Amino acid sequence: MSIRKQLRLCCSLLGVVAPLFFPASAYAEAHYDPAMRLFRLDGGTVTYAFGVNSAGALQPIYWGPRLAASDKLAAKAIPDLSGFEPSGSITPQEYPGWGGAFYTEPALKLAYPDGVRDVVLTFVSGHADGETATVELSDIRRPLHVTLHYTIDPATGIVGRSTIIRNDTKTAVRIDQASSAAWSLPANTDYHLHYLTGRWAAEWTLQDRALTDGTTVIESRRGSTGMQANPWFAIDRAGLTTEESGPVWFGALAWSGSWRISIDRNPLGDVRVVGGFNPFDFAYRLQPGETLETPVFYGGYSGQGMGGASRLMHRFEMTKILPAPKPRPILYNSWEATEFAVDESGQMALAEKAARIGVERFVMDDGWFGARNNDHAGLGDWTVNRQKFPNGLKPLIDKVHGLGMEFGIWVEPEMVNPDSDLYRAHPDWVINFPGRPRSEGRNQLVLNLARRDVRDYVLKAVDDILSNNDIQFLKWDYNRNWSEPGWPQLDPQDQPKIYVSYIRNLYGILAKLRKRHPKLEIEDCSGGAGRVDLGIMGLTDQIWASDNTDPFDRLSIQDGFTHAYAPGVMMDWVTDSPNWVNNRSTSLGYRFLSAMQGALGIGADLNKWKEADFAEAARMVAAYKEIRQTVQGGDLYRLIRPTDPAGRAATFYVAPDKKQAVLFAFLHSSTKLDRQPNIQVIGLDPARQYRVRAIAASDADSQTQSGAYWMGHGVEIPMTGDFQARGLVFEAQ
Ligand code: GLA
Numbered sequence: 067m068s069i070r071k072q073l074r075l076c077c078s079l080l081g082v083v084a085p086l087f088f089p090a091s092a093y094a095e096a097h098y099d100p101a102m103r104l105f106r107l108d109g110g111t112v113t114y115a116f117g118v119n120s121a122g123a124l125q126p127i128y129w130g131p132r133l134a135a136s137d138k139l140a141a142k143a144i145p146d147l148s149g150f151e152p153s154g155s156i157t158p159q160e161y162p163g164w165g166g167a168f169y170t171e172p173a174l175k176l177a178y179p180d181g182v183r184d185v186v187l188t189f190v191s192g193h194a195d196g197e198t199a200t201v202e203l204s205d206i207r208r209p210l211h212v213t214l215h216y217t218i219d220p221a222t223g224i225v226g227r228s229t230i231i232r233n234d235t236k237t238a239v240r241i242d243q244a245s246s247a248a249w250s251l252p253a254n255t256d257y258h259l260h261y262l263t264g265r266w267a268a269e270w271t272l273q274d275r276a277l278t279d280g281t282t283v284i285e286s287r288r289g290s291t292g293m294q295a296n297p298w299f300a301i302d303r304a305g306l307t308t309e310e311s312g313p314v315w316f317g318a319l320a321w322s323g324s325w326r327i328s329i330d331r332n333p334l335g336d337v338r339v340v341g342g343f344n345p346f347d348f349a350y351r352l353q354p355g356e357t358l359e360t361p362v363f364y365g366g367y368s369g370q371g372m373g374g375a376s377r378l379m380h381r382f383e384m385t386k387i388l389p390a391p392k393p394r395p396i397l398y399n400s401w402e403a404t405e406f407a408v409d410e411s412g413q414m415a416l417a418e419k420a421a422r423i424g425v426e427r428f429v430m431d432d433g434w435f436g437a438r439n440n441d442h443a444g445l446g447d448w449t450v451n452r453q454k455f456p457n458g459l460k461p462l463i464d465k466v467h468g469l470g471m472e473f474g475i476w477v478e479p480e481m482v483n484p485d486s487d488l489y490r491a492h493p494d495w496v497i498n499f500p501g502r503p504r505s506e507g508r509n510q511l512v513l514n515l516a517r518r519d520v521r522d523y524v525l526k527a528v529d530d531i532l533s534n535n536d537i538q539f540l541k542w543d544y545n546r547n548w549s550e551p552g553w554p555q556l557d558p559q560d561q562p563k564i565y566v567s568y569i570r571n572l573y574g575i576l577a578k579l580r581k582r583h584p585k586l587e588i589e590d591c592s593g594g595a596g597r598v599d600l601g602i603m604g605l606t607d608q609i610w611a612s613d614n615t616d617p618f619d620r621l622s623i624q625d626g627f628t629h630a631y632a633p634g635v636m637m638d639w640v641t642d643s644p645n646w647v648n649n650r651s652t653s654l655g656y657r658f659l660s661a662m663q664g665a666l667g668i669g670a671d672l673n674k675w676k677e678a679d680f681a682e683a684a685r686m687v688a689a690y691k692e693i694r695q696t697v698q699g700g701d702l703y704r705l706i707r708p709t710d711p712a713g714r715a716a717t718f719y720v721a722p723d724k725k726q727a728v729l730f731a732f733l734h735s736s737t738k739l740d741r742q743p744n745i746q747v748i749g750l751d752p753a754r755q756y757r758v759r760a761i762a763a764s765d766a767d768s769q770t771q772s773g774a775y776w777m778g779h780g781v782e783i784p785m786t787g788d789f790q791a792r793g794l795v796f797e798a799q
Pocket of ligand 1: 401431432476543545591592593594610613
C-alpha cells in the first residue's frame with residue numbers, strides 16, 4: 067500500500083479530515099465517486115471538481131478555494147435558453163468537441179475523409195488515484211477516443227491537464243484543433259484579464275483589460291513561444307482583487323511551439339479559457355490506431371491576489387517543473403564586452419578579471435566557431451575557429467577551471483547561416499516551401515528539426531562539443547522565428563505536423579543531452595525571452611529574461627517576468643554604463659541592485675573597469691552570495707510595482723523559514739523636495755526581531771525592530787536624485 071493510501075486509511079480510521087493533520091500545503095487527493103460520476107481534486111488551498119451531467123457530457127463544477135470534504139457537488143446542465151442558445155452550447159464542458167449544436171470555442175475539431183466534421187464527446191469511464199485522475203471520453207458514433215489526464219500538486223493546488231486523442235476508426239482523421247484543456251470560471255461581471263506581451267528588448271509587459279463579452283486571443287504563430295505574447299494568463303476580479311488579496315485564476319501552457327489561448331465570456335457571463343496547439347495553419351493526420359498527445363496546460367487559483375498567484379507559480383516551477391533546481395552560480399558572459407571578437411587571450415583576460423570579483427561560471431558567448439566573425443556566416447559549423455583558438459578550447463577551459471570557475475559556451479544549434487558549410491552541403495535541411503523565397507531573420511534560416519536526419523545531426527553536433535571539451539554549461543540560443551513553414555519531404559497533408567514534431571524533437575535532444583551529460587546546465591535563450599514557457603523550463607536550468615540590460619528598463623521587464631516565472635531562473639546581468647539600449651547612465655550600485663533581484667550575472671567589459679569598480683563589484687557579489695537562497699527560493703512580494711506614478715519600485719523576498727528577507731527599493735527621480743512614504747514590508751514573522759542593514763554594509767549602521775514594526779510602521783528609505791537604489795537585508799535574531 068502506498069504511503070499516501072496508508073495515510074488516508076489512518077485518517078479515516080481516526081475519523082479526522084486529512085487537512086487537519088497535514089498542513090494544506092502537503093496533502094493532495096484526486097477522488098472519483100462512480101455513483102455520482104463526480105471527480106474532485108484537492109491540493110494546497112484549492113478544490114477542482116467536475117462531473118458527468120445528464121447528457122453524458124463532462125462538465126466543470128467548481129474551481130476555487132478548498133471546500134469541505136462533506137460538501138455536495140453535482141454537474142447540472144444549463145437548460146436551453148432559446149433556440150439560439152441550446153443547452154449543449156451554453157453548458158460548460160471540460161473538453162468540448164466541435165459537434166452537435168455547439169457555438170463556443172471547442173477543444174477538439176476534426177474532419178473524417180467522408181466529409182463528416184462532427185465530434186460529440188461523452189463520458190465512458192474514469193479513475194482517480196493519489197494526485198492524478200484519468201477520464202475516457204468517446205464520440206457518440208465513431209471510435210474516436212479522448213483521454214483526459216489530470217494531476218494536482220499538493221503544495222500549490224496547481225492542476226495539470228493534458229489530452230490524448232486516439233483514432234480507432236478504420237480511416238485517417240484530420241485533427242484541425244487540439245487543445246490541452248478548457249478551463250471554466252464561475253459567472254461574474256467584474257473579471258479582469260492579465261497577460262504578457264512584448265517585442266525584442268522589450269519583453270514582459272503586463273496587460274490588464276476588462277473581460278467583457280467576446281473573445282480575447284493570445285497566441286504565437288511563429289513556430290516558437292514568442293516574445294509578442296507569452297502562454298500565461300491570470301484573471302482576477304476588479305472589485306475584490308489587489309496585489310496581495312482576493313481571487314486570481316491563472317494558467318500556463320507547457321509548450322514551446324505555436325500555441326493559442328483563447329479567453330471568452332459568453333452572454334451568460336461564463337468565462338472559458340481554452341488553450342493548446344495553435345489551430346492556425348494546423349492539421350495533424352491521425353492514421354488508424356495513432357494518437358496525438360497535447361502539451362500540459364497548468365491552471366491554479368490563489369486567494370492572495372496577483373502576488374499570491376505568482377508565488378504559487380514560482381514554488382510550482384522550482385519544485386515541479388525545473389529538472390534539477392539548484393541555486394544559480396554567478397556568471398560572467400562575454401557578449402556585451404566582445405560581441406563576435408572572441409579569442410583565446412581576450413577571453414583569458416576577461417576570465418582573470420571575472421574571477422577577481424567572485425564569479426563562479428565563465429561563459430564565452432557567440433563567435434568561437436566556424437567563420438563566425440559577425441552574424442552573416444558560420445552558424446551551423448560547430449567546429450572551433452582555429453584563427454581565434456589555435457590550440458582549440460582546452461587552454462581557455464583549463465585557465466577558467468584553474469581560476470576556480472565553471473566554463474560555459476554559447477550555441478544556437480537549430481539555426482544555419484546560408485553562408486556556412488552546413489547549408490552548402492544540405493540546403494534541403496531548412497524549413498521551406500519549394501520554389502518560394504526563404505525569408506531570413508538575422509541572416510539565418512531554421513533547420514527542420516522535425517526531420518530525423520537533422521535532429522540526429524543537431525544532437526551529435528552538440529554532443530560532440532560537450533564530449534570533446536570539459537564544459538559545464540550551454541547558453542542555448544534561438545534567434546529568429548519561422549517563415550515559410552514547409553516540410554517538403556512529407557505528403558502535403560502531413561506537412562503541418564512540423565508544428566508538433568519539431569518541438570518534440572527539440573525536447574528529445576535536450577533530454578538526451580542532459581542524460582548523457584548529467585552535470586550539464588542549460589540556459590534557455592531566444593534573442594532574450596523569445597521562448598520562455600513551462601515546456602522548455604522542464605529541460606533547462608535558467609532563463610535569459612531579455613537582451614535589454616538597461617537596469618532601469620529591467621525593473622519593469624523583471625516585474626512582468628515574475629508574474630509568471632520564478633526569480634530563481636531569471637538571469638539578470640550588470641553591464642556597462644551608459645547602457646547601449648537607452649544611453650542611460652547609472653551607478654554600479656544601482657546596476658547591481660537591479661540585477662540582484664533575480665539570478666545575478668555580470669556582462670560588462672571588465673577591461674574598462676577601474677580598481678574601485680572591482681572592489682565595489684567584489685563586495686556586491688559577496689553580498690549576493692549571502693542572500694541568493696532567499697532571492698532565488700523565497701517568497702517574492704512586489705511591494706511597489708514599477709508602474710508607480712511617483713517613480714518608485716520595490717520588491718521584497720522572504721526566505722521560507724522567515725529567517726532572512728531582502729528589500730530592493732528604487733527611485734527614478736526625486737522632485738520638489740517630496741518625501742517618500744515608508745515602505746511597509748510583508749511576510750515577516752511579526753513576533754521575531756529583525757536586524758536590518760544595507761546590502762554589502764557592516765552591522766554598524768543596523769537597526770533592530772520586530773517583524774510587526776517593519777510590516778506595520780515600515781522602513782524609512784529617503785532617496786534624492788536620479789536613478790537611486792537601496793538594498794536592505796533583514797536577519798532574524
Ligand atoms: C542573442 C542573445 C544574446 C547574444 C547574441 C549572440 O541575441 O540573446 O545574449 O548571445 O544572441 O549572437
